[in-house]
Amino acid sequence: MAGIVAVAPAEGQLAGRPAALWRQLLRSPRGVIGLAGLVWFVGIAIVGAILYKNPLPTGTTSASVFLPPSRTYWLGTDQLGRNVFDEIMLGAQVSVIVGFAATAIATTLGAVIGITSGYFSGPTDTVLMRGTDVALALPALPLMIVLAAILPRGLLTIILVIAVTSWPGPARIIRSGVLSERERTYILRARAVGCREWRIVGRYILPAVMPVILANAALLTAVAVLNQAVLAFLGLGDPTHASWGNLLQGAFDGGAMLQGAWWVIVPPGLCIVGLVLSFTLLSNAMSEVLNPRLNPS
Amino acid sequence: MTLLAVDGLSVQYRQGNQRLQALDRASFEVGAGSRVGILGESGSGKSTLALAILGMLPPNGEVTAGTVSLGGRCLTDASAKELVQVRGRDVGMVFQAAMNSLDPLRPVISQVMEALMAHPGVVENKAAARQRAAELLRMVEIRDDYHGMYPHECSGGMRQRVAIAISLASGPGLLIADEPVTALDVITQFQILSLLERLKHDLGLALIFVSHDLGVIANICDEAIVMYAGRIVERGTVQEVLRQPMHPYTEMLVNAMPRLTGTRGAFSGIPGSPPSLSSLPPGCPFHPRCPVALAKCSADEPTETVLGSGRTASCHVVAAGVST
Numbered sequence: 016m017a018g019i020v021a022v023a024p025a026e027g028q029l030a031g032r033p034a035a036l037w038r039q040l041l042r043s044p045r046g047v048i049g050l051a052g053l054v055w056f057v058g059i060a061i062v063g064a065i066l067y068k069n070p071l072p073t074g075t076t077s078a079s080v081f082l083p084p085s086r087t088y089w090l091g092t093d094q095l096g097r098n099v100f101d102e103i104m105l106g107a108q109v110s111v112i113v114g115f116a117a118t119a120i121a122t123t124l125g126a127v128i129g130i131t132s133g134y135f136s137g138p139t140d141t142v143l144m145r146g147t148d149v150a151l152a153l154p155a156l157p158l159m160i161v162l163a164a165i166l167p168r169g170l171l172t173i174i175l176v177i178a179v180t181s182w183p184g185p186a187r188i189i190r191s192g193v194l195s196e197r198e199r200t201y202i203l204r205a206r207a208v209g210c211r212e213w214r215i216v217g218r219y220i221l222p223a224v225m226p227v228i229l230a231n232a233a234l235l236t237a238v239a240v241l242n243q244a245v246l247a248f249l250g251l252g253d254p255t256h257a258s259w260g261n262l263l264q265g266a267f268d269g270g271a272m273l274q275g276a277w278w279v280i281v282p283p284g285l286c287i288v289g290l291v292l293s294f295t296l297l298s299n300a301m302s303e304v305l306n307p308r309l310n311p312s
Numbered sequence: 313m314t315l316l317a318v319d320g321l322s323v324q325y326r327q328g329n330q331r332l333q334a335l336d337r338a339s340f341e342v343g344a345g346s347r348v349g350i351l352g353e354s355g356s357g358k359s360t361l362a363l364a365i366l367g368m369l370p371p372n373g374e375v376t377a378g379t380v381s382l383g384g385r386c387l388t389d390a391s392a393k394e395l396v397q398v399r400g401r402d403v404g405m406v407f408q409a410a411m412n413s414l415d416p417l418r419p420v421i422s423q424v425m426e427a428l429m430a431h432p433g434v435v436e437n438k439a440a441a442r443q444r445a446a447e448l449l450r451m452v453e454i455r456d457d458y459h460g461m462y463p464h465e466c467s468g469g470m471r472q473r474v475a476i477a478i479s480l481a482s483g484p485g486l487l488i489a490d491e492p493v494t495a496l497d498v499i500t501q502f503q504i505l506s507l508l509e510r511l512k513h514d515l516g517l518a519l520i521f522v523s524h525d526l527g528v529i530a531n532i533c534d535e536a537i538v539m540y541a542g543r544i545v546e547r548g549t550v551q552e553v554l555r556q557p558m559h560p561y562t563e564m565l566v567n568a569m570p571r572l573t574g575t576r577g578a579f580s581g582i583p584g585s586p587p588s589l590s591s592l593p594p595g596c597p598f599h600p601r602c603p604v605a606l607a608k609c610s611a612d613e614p615t616e617t618v619l620g621s622g623r624t625a626s627c628h629v630v631a632a633g634v635s636t
Contacts, residue, residue: 136371200412206368207407208427208478209400218426222417 039304046300049233052293056286060111063104069256071097071105081269081276091278093262094269102257103282109247109258110240110290113174117239120178122232125185130224132186133193134216144190151183159242163251170253177242185231192224226305233298237291244287259283315486315518316342316365316403321378321388323357323364323542325589332589334360336542337378341622344485347512347519349533349550351526351565353586357542358522362490365520366403367395382486401431404479406472408491413475414463420474421445421459427481434482448477452507469500473507480511486518487511493528505532526569530554535622538562541587541597544616548623558625560602596628604629 040046074080074096082092090099132143159176166172196202197220205215246252247260254261266272266279323335335357342348352358363369365380367387380387382402387395399405407413415423424445428435435441449459452473463471472492479487489508493501509532511517523529529536529550536553538546538561546559557563564582571579584601587593593600599609609628616624617631 200407200409201415203368204405204407204413204475204478205415205426207366207399207405209396209398209430209482210426211396211430214430219415223415 036304040300043300043303045296046304049293049295049297049300052289053297056107056290056293057111059104060107063106064108067101067105069105071101071257073097081271081274081279083276084278090282091276093276093279094265094271099262099279099282102262103259103286106256106258106260106262106283107286109170109253109256109260110243110287112170113177113243114236114240114290114294116174117177117181117243118232118236120174121182121235121239122185122228124178124182125231126189126224126228128182129186129189130193130216130220133190134197134212134220140190144187147183147186150180151187153180155180155242156245159246160249160251163246168253168255170256173243173246173252176246177239181235181238181242185228185235188231189224189227192227193220196220196223226302230298230302230305233294233301237294237298240287240290240294259286313344314341315344315346315383316520317379317381318361318365319379319381321361321364321380322376323360323369323373324376325370326372326374327590330590333592334373334542334589335364338539338542338544339378339616340537340544340547342486342518342520345512345516345518346535347521347533348535348537349529350520350522350537350539351524351529352539353524355541355586355589356539358524358539359490360542361539362405362488362520362522365488366399366405367392368399368405397431400427400479400484401434401482402484402486404482404484404487406475406479406487406489406492408494414471414478416463419460419462420454420466421449423474424448424478424481427478431482445477445481448481449474451480451511452477467500468496469503472496472500472504476504476507476511480515480517483515485516486520488520488522490522491524492521494523494525501528508532526554526566538565541592542589543597543626544624545598545627546625548620552620552623558619558630559627560604560629561598562625564603596626606632 040050074092079092079096080094082088084091088098088100090103093099093102128143128147132140159180162176162179163172166176202215202219205219210218243252243258244260244263247258248264248267250264252258252260262283263280266276271279318341319339321335321338322333325332325334338357338361340348350358350361360369360373364375365387367390369375375388378388382398387398390398414420421442425438425441428441428444435444446456446459450456454470454473454477458466458470466474476492492508493504496504505528508519512519519533521529521533533550536547536550537544538553538559540561546553546557546562553562554566557566564580567580568582569579582601587597587600593610595608595610595612596602596605596614599605602609606628612628614626614628614631616626617634618624619630619634
């Protein structure tokens with residue numbers, strides 16, 4: 016007993032815990048690649064938002080359409096003679112904003128429903144979970160298309176449409192986390208000490224399922240980014256603002272495939288894949304680091 | 313002075329379409345500062361009794377009859393809100409699984425603080441809570457340099473001592489300990505038991521000690537209650553119950569315990585196994601295993617026979633012996 020080195024005082028340890036998790040995340044290759052990708056694309060979005068103004072100028076003559084990459088046009092021009100590089104830079108913010116905003120809404124909704132349902136079992140659980148099942152059973156893409164078509168065009172609509180179709184998955188996953196946590200003795204012990212139910216939810220259940228929520232949110236962001244691109248490609252996005260999906264759609268409609276103008280299709284495609292992959296890798300690394308049961312320290 | 317009075321308490325669990333009688337008309341009293349041991353096999357209703365006192369039965373369980381009153385206040389009629397105020401404040405509880413009764417995500421001292429702040433008026437602010445929490449941890453013999461540790465860094469005995477500190481945070485007059493030393497090694501058991509003994513002495517704490525270990529009950533308690541199939545079959549002082557058991561079940565339980573001193577091999581098991589709550593035998597639930605069962609034992613359920621002050625047994629054989 017005496018040989019055990021004294022540990023840091025309580026405050027220091029509380030503060031040190033997130034830092035330790037952070038270090039572990041940076042030690043995992045997937046975490047590093049995911050974070051680097053995230054920083055890279057968010058950087059592009061910020062720089063693009065500062066340097067470029069929507070809408071971008073179109074070409075003046077028909078000769079400026081579908082120009083291959085050159086020193087002037089690093090990534091060539093599109094069917095309207097716009098600089099593809101500029102479009103990529105300006106379009107990044109849409110993907111990033113939609114990804115984060117839709118995820119924030121969907122995760123909050125999913126967490127509230129999942130925790131309420133999992134912790135307060137009985138009729139509440141039944142009603143909420145049957146609702147979730149119905150939402151889960153509805154095919155997401157057609158639902159998104161219908162909603163995007165009837166709601167007014169704009170960024171907010173896209174965010175809402177993606178959020179509304181992506182909360183049921185997280186709700187179910189979070190609920191299952193709560194179910195296993197709820198039965199643990201320390202929850203019973205907290206109750207025996209005289210903790211109120213909402214205090215137990217806030218102080219014990221929520222921190223315990225936080226890793227699940229966070230890892231799931233990162234994955235959800237990847238899906239939201241992809242969905243935004245899909246909607247834009249289908250012509251249901253915000254047509255007034257450049258985005259990677261819009262770029263792809265314009266290129267497709269403008270006959271880029273027939274012209275062999277790969278430079279209009281490949282760069283936005285790679286950007287979408289890159290951003291989605293960053294979030295997926297990050298989610299993967301996070302669930303590994305944040306899960307204390309896989310992580311004996 | 314009576315602190316806790318349990319009168320005719322019955323608890324049923326719903327399981328599918330079945331209703332299982334986990335506790336059947338249990339009655340006993342706990343005086344202020346006294347120590348009551350509840351003895352019984354697994355499934356005899358010990359833990360159900362402990363949980364029912366605090367209104368903490370799982371969602372499928374309900375009190376179907378009887379009352380629990382604490383210091384003259386009825387707990388079985390109390391609202392959920394009133395019960396929350398009783399828990400921790402008037403009655404503390406320690407659970408069996410020491411390893412699981414702490415939140416794995418927080419240092420131990422923060423968990424004691426949490427318990428202190430669960431009730432208004434126990435401590436004024438966070439700083440006071442921290443100070444009081446440190447005192448409580450010292451009281452259960454956890455050194456200051458261990459206060460910031462996480463549960464996984466503590467030994468089983470330490471965790472159980474922290475759990476005791478948490479349950480005593482708001483200064484309850486009664487502590488319910490549900491198998492607090494099961495799954496701990498003998499030396500740790502001894503430490504926890506001495507601690508409870510000392511706390512009882514220092515704080516004037518009344519104790520309900522649930523265990524299936526006769527030796528532990530004999531060491532720490534003044535009174536003993538023996539349970540079988542959800543019924544209290546015998547009660548009295550520890551001396552009376554363990555030295556002169558009246559109920560055949562208690563007698564066999566005592567004889568089933570090997571002794572360090574005494575004749576080699578002079579102990580015996582109880583044949584058969586405890587009845588399933590879903591198919592209790594008619595009459596006395598113990599009669600199929602009872603060596604002295606009478607004809608009426610399989611027909612009528614015995615009632616409590618009072619053998620003295622606070623000394624009862626529920627057995628036809630005992631009743632017959634008393635009346636003749």
